[in-house]
Amino acid sequence: MAKIKILIVEDESIIALNLKETLIDLGYEPCGVAPNKCKTMKILENGVVPDLILMDIYLKGPTTGIELAKELKISMPQIPVVFLTANSEIATIKKASETFAYGYILKPYKKSNLHAAIEIALSKAKEDNEKNLKLNAIENVNKTLIHQLELNNEQKSRTIQLKYGYLYDKEKEILYYGDEPVKLTTKELKIIKYLCESPGHNVSQEQLEYAIWQDEPAGYAAFRSVLFRLRNKVHKDLISNQNNTGYKIELF
Template sequence: MSEKIKILIVEDEMIIAANISLQLNELGYEVTGIVPRGEEALMHIKSEAPDILLLDINLKGNLDGIETALEMQKNHDIPVIYLTANADDVHFNRAKETHPYGFIAKPFKKLDLQRAIELTITQISCKDDNKTDVESQNTEAFILSDCIFVRHLNSMVKVNIIDILYIEAERNYCRIFSNNKEYLLVMTLKEMDKKLPARHFLRIHRSYIINISQIKEISTSHIVIGRKAIPISKSLKKELLKRLQTI
């Protein structure tokens, strides 16, 4: 892959597209084009294939974003990041069939765009490394008794378990919140839950795993860790209270 990542923007709202293009340029990426229709995107890809496709789901024209991705994937293997103002289950389930690298919900911040692209680049790099690097065949996190090594860009970063506050699901990603930093992993919360040491962590909600030792307050419907109020389901609250009695 070239040093400068090439990105094609497929977005039919030109003000949004122009703003994305400006942000991408500021982040150091090369925008190969801005096109408003899926049909035009397919033509563009034939002449100048980008490294990443930023694709609005709700395109006007004969093809919506998901149909455009399906057509593109017949001849090209280009990572897709979807842009969407409609993140309902119907669209999400359709989009999953195209195996996207990410979803960005509108309206979004520059940081959301930056993180989605960095995650995609990391996944591409890991795919490439799999051919020659045994380490890359492992998952995005290595769990030890007192720490977790998480993949950040092209290296593994150590995160001490005592510093982890909680972990939050973001669809097919999960975000680790520690005392000092956040880490976004290409791993579902369910997968992460299986790997974490049970004596330290408990899943208290479909979207949250907490570090039990970091709890500051337990309320009727939530617990507090740091300054974050985290919802807790009734059934899992019983499990939490049971665990606290044995610590």
């Protein structure tokens, strides 16, 4: 069974190291340590997808932990954040609560309290994510069906109905979520387009790299970065990894 991956965002190196060792003792997998927003985003853009983030409320630099958590709530809403803080003031906790954090741990922390806070956060986040996925899927499947009914026969022949409420228009080269176009970059759209040219079939990473960069593939790291950003804009299971041999887009 795969270990739970936890990203540590803490600017005090001694505390960060102690957290890392404690997480390992508790059976978790620390998947990165970042002292600020810049390093955090670099880790995430390199394809690391944590199951939970431990975030210091007061990070040094222009962006605080609370501000970073708010940004991540928009771009990666499925990942729970648990705050680390030496400040128990009501005003601070109230401000942090606006990020919909899944827990708070006071420094210095006890190992048992850390463990309990992480497990409660993971359980609650799993419940929330499953509920949101079901609601979004139902809502957008309905929108897609309505959209399909409104299309004439000629238009239907140029569209591909995908899972989770998505529809791809081959002629316009637009991905719809329900009846709304999904805002994608040129490179992200090239991945969708190429996968939709072989709907339901496995496509290798090399083929996708060629589709994006033509004769000058940029390499694994660059591809993972584009794919990471794309997956944060669509349903997490719309593009599946086929046993590390390639990728497939899921049909309705």
